[in-house]
Amino acid sequence: MRNQIIKLIFLSILTTTYFGCSSDSNSDDCETITCLNGGTFVDCECECPLGYTGNNCSTQVRPSKVIITKAIVKVFPNTDNGEFWDLSIPDAEDALPDIYITLQDSNLITIYDSPTFYENVISGEGTFFEFTLTPPVELTVYDNPFLVNIWDYDTTGEDDFMTSFGFFAYTSNNNFPDIITVVSQSDEILVDLEVTYEW
Numbered sequence: 001m002r003n004q005i006i007k008l009i010f011l012s013i014l015t016t017t018y019f020g021c022s023s024d025s026n027s028d029d030c031e032t033i034t035c036l037n038g039g040t041f042v043d044c045e046c047e048c049p050l051g052y053t054g055n056n057c058s059t060q061v062r063p064s065k066v067i068i069t070k071a072i073v074k075v076f077p078n079t080d081n082g083e084f085w086d087l088s089i090p091d092a093e094d095a096l097p098d099i100y101i102t103l104q105d106s107n108l109i110t111i112y113d114s115p116t117f118y119e120n121v122i123s124g125e126g127t128f129f130e131f132t133l134t135p136p137v138e139l140t141v142y143d144n145p146f147l148v149n150i151w152d153y154d155t156t157g158e159d160d161f162m163t164s165f166g167f168f169a170y171t172s173n174n175n176f177p178d179i180i181t182v183v184s185q186s187d188e189i190l191v192d193l194e195v196t197y198e199w
């Protein structure tokens, strides 16, 4: 009996020691990390969502493509320095611009040219003009800017160039926005580009 009690005490010391060690080594190996950008802490490390990497998911993975699916034109100049865009047309409504967009790369190569336009439209009345890009435009260059151009479609002669502004498809700390907002300091142009990403 005495032997058994000693055995039990010994066992219990062993068990305590074992668990004590275990919890010590656990806390050494497994320092809790706060996982950023929607990462989850699993098996002592951060499992990062698509697009993020690093110890705590704070580093963006450079996408292989930034894909523009839609352009929403919100602001454009209603007049050409005070003159109507369609001067030759006496009717006031027809004198308004007939807008469409193009996209250009930094070499001014046109990479998208909208096949449709909105007839006789005014900017600034809360109406937005959507262009669904079919097929979507895939951008793979991130070091140089692209241009959004707004044009007035004319049935005769060359179309009138209305306004333009540059944007970057991607920066390494932009958190992959769903919308790239293209806006000039003078607020002469405001276009939202809806984008998706591939890695």
Ligand SMILES: [Ca+2]
Pocket (backbone or CB within 6 Å): 085, 086, 087, 152, 153, 154, 159, 160
């Ligand atoms: Ca015109």
Ligand SMILES: [Ca+2]
Pocket (backbone or CB within 6 Å): 086, 093, 094, 095, 096, 097, 098, 119, 120
């Ligand atoms: Ca017109």
